[in-house]
Amino acid sequence: MDDSKQEKRKEEYIFGLDIGASKLNLFVGISEGENVRVVECGDFPLKNADEFDSVVDTIQQAVQVIENSTRVDVRDVYVGIAGKHVRSYSFQGIVTLPTGEVREEDIDSVQRQASAVPPSAGEIIHVFPGEYSLDEEEHIRNPKGRSGRRLGVEVQVVTARQNAMQNLGKMINRAGLNVAGYVLEPLASACSVLTDDERELGVALIDFGAGTADVAVFVNDSVRFTTSIDYAGNVITSDISRCLNVPISLSKAEEIKKKYGTCTINNLIEDETFPVPAVGNRGDVQCSRKLLANIITARVEEIFRLLNEKLKKSQIDTIINGGIVLTGGCCALEGIEDVACRVFKKPVRIGRPKGMSGIQEAYQNPSYATGIGLLYYANKQHREKKKNETSKMQIPDTVKKGFQHFVEIIRKYL
Structure with a gap:
């Protein structure tokens, strides 16, 4: 070459x-x-x-x-x-149409007006226009070329x-x-990870990582809502470190989570165990895998409940007709989609x-x-x-x- x-x-x-x-x-x-x-x-x-x-x-x-x-x-x-x-805000804008017809510059103008956020909101990362209104008509995806007097839009502004x-x-x-x-x-x-069908119906994507669990709700190409909590994989690791019947370091707890962790409790044999090195080179201690699964599942369920409460509080759960899609490192936990399905009461898949x-x-x-x-x-x-x-x-x-x-x-x- x-x-x-x-x-x-x-x-x-x-x-x-x-x-x-x-x-x-x-x-x-x-x-x-x-x-x-x-x-x-x-x-x-x-x-x-x-x-x-x-x-x-x-x-x-x-x-x-x-x-x-x-x-x-x-x-x-x-x-x-x-x-x-990172925060998301919903703002509305409305402009008068000087020519009686929606032009490209009118669409730009109403979007700028709606996204004029106060400095206290933070620095803008994204602006997602939602549906438009034209006089009394609502739920318009693309108003360009239509006749009317007043053009309105609701935008979702994501700031940090x-x-x-x-x-x-x-x-x-x-x-x-x-x-x-x-x-x-x-x-x-x-x-x-998302499909066109999921976007069209309305879908919530949950990114379940180590430090945070982030959720964003998508409808078509627009983000309608986003929020985050500091409870995620590291909290689960900390629970394992504290709650097993033998003291272990966080690094060892993380290793155990990845190797033996699961959210599928019912499939475990009652007396199934795994070895955990005791403190001070005192040999291995056998720990119950069912206990580990209960520790993990309890925290995973709590994290999903906190996210679900935020969706309901914002009344955004009603537009999630395409279900929940999970991504992030914690999705390696077997059965995590079943826990999400129980909490959100919607179809769930791993993305x-x-x-x-x-x-x-x-x-x-x-x-x-x-x-x-x-x-x-x-x-x-x-x-x-x-x-x-x-x-x-x-x-x-x-x-x-x-x-x-x-x-x-x-x-x-x-």
Whole structure:
């Protein structure tokens, strides 16, 4: 491959950075039209996600490994963002139509008015327009070209606390990278796991990770609601550390959760046990796997109940007709979808990344949904940018062709 082709190909590379509470994923993909080919994934444990220098060092380590394996410079990354500091607000806007017909500029105007959030709301990450109203008519998806006097819209604005955004940006910049864009993590996950039918009906996506459990409700291409709680996988690990009949460290409890953890209690043999190393090299202690399953299931059920209460409090549960989709590392727990089904009383499935080429079987895992989804989101942004650039270029080309045609007519008749 010659240098020019190599350079052209490098422009098609896209990068997604998912910084979780226990691990960091750096995904590399290549845009192939509407599709994305996953080239590489750096999966790195985070020793301390709350320590600034530790995160910077891990990002740098990830970048070095990825650059060595792909021979492509990693610079502009799309970064996932989630947590309790992320909020969603519903705002309404209404404008008078000066021409009596809805134009593109009227749609832009009403969206800007509706998304003019106060500074106290935080920094805007996304603005999702919902349905429009035109005079007395409601539930309009695209009002362009219709006649009327007043155009209204309800938008969902997703914001993040400003200092949290600044600190995240600082870490990434300190590691030598640029932020191409921040993406709500459930939105990124949705790009890789949701179906068109689920979106059309209304679906809640729950990203159940180590540090937080985040939920976002989607209707078509719009996020209607998002919230987060600090109860997630790390709390389950802490429960295991405290509640087994032998004291163990958090790291050992995490290992036990991954190896022996389950939410399917009824399928366990009554006296089934697993070995746990006792403190001070005193040999192994046999612990009940049923006790472990009860510890895990109780906390998982509580986490789902807290999320369900938030959905009901916002009266958003009534539009979730497409069910619940679970993603995130905790989805590796056997039977977790059955617990969710009991709590939410809706159909539940595990969301695995799909629809993109180059995904090895190991990446078709719920814990990679956000990282791969970031590539999907980045690809969509790149395609829209190219489309806009092409449209701008077509105007001068049209003028040029028109002038050439005019010259040909003059020559013909002179």
